[in-house]
Amino acid sequence: MVRGIRPFVAGRPIERVVRCRSRYKPISIRPRFDVLAKRLAGRTIEEVSRLGKRVVLTVSGGSAVVIEPRMTGLMLLSDPPDSDHLRLEWRLGGKGKYPSLWFWDRRGLGTVRLFAPGEIERDLKTSTVGPDALEMTVEAWRSCCGATSRAIKVALLDQRAVAGIGNLYASEILHLSKIDPTRRADRLKPAELSRLNDAVHRVLEEAIRDEGSTLSDETYRTALNQNGKYQNKHRVYGRAGEVCLTCSKATIRRIVQAQRSTFFCPECQR
């Protein structure tokens, strides 16, 4: 999302923020919409970045809008899948191909928050967002996994343990790592942590290059409403009952951990 919007919005002024009218319950916006809109009007978007799974727009003066897309939220520059689920619009000035940046969200579970200068460091980074998955090292995995008896799959989804890994990617990462998702995190051997570290970087970096995964429900789309391409490379996610592409022996199983689906190959992952 960040890579998709950054080239088109960084450096441009926010002329106005508009709440889109819809028949659905409004999404969570803090502070109140009109306060947020007034504080952002006239500011320039100086930086477009990411904090775990959150999108961060830092504006002139140092305040930052943090968008948390959750299950079905999208940051879009054009061509929304439908207009019913548009939630918020940033009307942009300056030169640029696209006049608006949109937050579109079908389920409406996403949130938008405005942070005062320095507040992200004091609040988000200390309490809810852990070290970034793409910055992790074997040593960092040791301290994050060694301290918990939870299943490794559950630990990977804990955003304060490691930030940035979602449900689909947790299954893919553990399959590439050849680790059973039900294994206790604190019982993983050094060789396994090393494979985990490699797999996290390989899976996430390739998924980013491929612009994410568009599943059959077409929930995730790029900033220009295109399909991602990484779904073509899924080896376990959504493939329960199919033969494992890696060992060609066992069939992929689906189990539930922490109320989320986990897919894995009982042959490859022990």
Place this chain on the structure above:
DNA sequence: ATTAATGTTCAGAA
């Protein structure tokens, strides 16, 4: 009618 879906957070219990 029921269930599950790339997520987070809270309350209450083990």
Place this chain on the structure above:
DNA sequence: TTTCTGAACATTAA
């Protein structure tokens, strides 16, 4: 103190 479960949030599609 940590971990687990269930629920809540809201909508759609199989």
